[in-house]
Structures are given as structure tokens and as C-alpha cells.
Amino acid sequence: QQPVQSPQAVILREGEDAVINCSSSKALYSVHWYRQKHGEAPVFLMILLKGGEQKGHEKISASFNEKKQQSSLYLTASQLSYSGTYFCGTANAGGTSYGKLTFGQGTILTVHP
């Protein structure tokens, strides 16, 4: 089942912060975050693993609450380059294929000057 992302869209001015949430109805092994710009490939941001957290970038961090089966992506001091659609991809606990992710519907982030 597809994880649910919120909000669906967010508009920011440069320098503002944003939080994107990802919720699953199933127990999770890992949560992956990607950013996709129009017509391009999704770009890896970070992976959060059961029992741990991994930060991928200086101003972009994330948390993973295993009990609540949720993850949140935090973007601080946003830059114009942050604009794009953010997807979370989840791998279920007990799954047989690590990379087999189910992606959320995406959150469209727009940063204005």
C-alpha cells in the first residue's frame, strides 16, 4: 500500500523552512527520500533505517519514527534549487527485496525568490 505524504504542495520564500511527512500503514524497514525535477530522474537524498537515522545533506535532514511508521523530511533555509517534487519510498519490514520501494504520491515544493 502506498505511503501517504503531506502536504501535497508547499510554497516557500527563499530562506524559509519546510517539513514533509510520510506515513505508512505497514511496519517499515527503511524510508528513502528523493527529489525529482520536472522531466528528470529522481535524485537520492537520504535513507533512514530501522534503528537508526542517516543524514544526507547539511540543510536537509530527516527523522524516522518506527512505532508510528512515519518519517519527516526537514528542509531548512530553503534555496531556489530545493524546488521540485519530493517522494518518500518505503521498504516494508520483512520484505524480501531491499530495494523494492513503494513511493508516496509526492509533495511539490516551490521556492520563490
Added chain:
Amino acid sequence: GAVVSQHPSRVICKSGTSVKIECRSLDFQATTMFWYRQFPKKSLMLMATSNEGSKATYEQGVEKDKFLINHASLTLSTLTVTSAHPEDSSFYICSALPTGRNSPLHFGNGTRLTVT
């Protein structure tokens, strides 16, 4: 960093013809690759898991005879859309999983297929 090359980036074909899309991992080996379909402003929908040297595993609702997947080597997987119809028009993306636990997926740049 890990690079995945997907070719072609755009293709237009006529109804009834077949189209082959290639996905190559350029600087790493990938025993597993994934194929997705993405509609405008929508999420990535997993179509199938491609395993080197074995048959692909298709997701529910995906016709395996229509979307043929071959993973002949550790760096190449192909998706062939057979007897294409206008409703097959979409953005197709592949991803490759490097060996090593907890490696991230690396995506190709996608193929825009238009069937006329």
C-alpha cells in the same frame, strides 16, 4: 557517484509496433533493477523487478507479455513494450540497486514514450 544511463530519452512510435528501452549501470554492478511508470504529476508506480539471470517479477496488474523485461548482464536491463497502444504512452523510469546492504537506488533519466 553511481550513474544509470537510460536510452532513449524520448521515443515516438506507431500503434502496434514494439519499443525497447535500455537501462545501464555505468560504474557499478546491479543484480537488481526496477522499472517504473510515471504519469504526469503522479508517483512512481513499480511495474516489475528485474533480476540478473532470472525471470522478472511483475507487480499485480502489469501484463508480463506486453512489458517484456530482460536482465542479461549485471549492468543492463531492457524493457520492451510490445504491440504498443496510445494508452501505453507514459514516462518510464528504471532504477538500479548497487550491491551492498542499504545502498540507495540510482535512477535513470527516464524515457518519454508517445504512441500515435
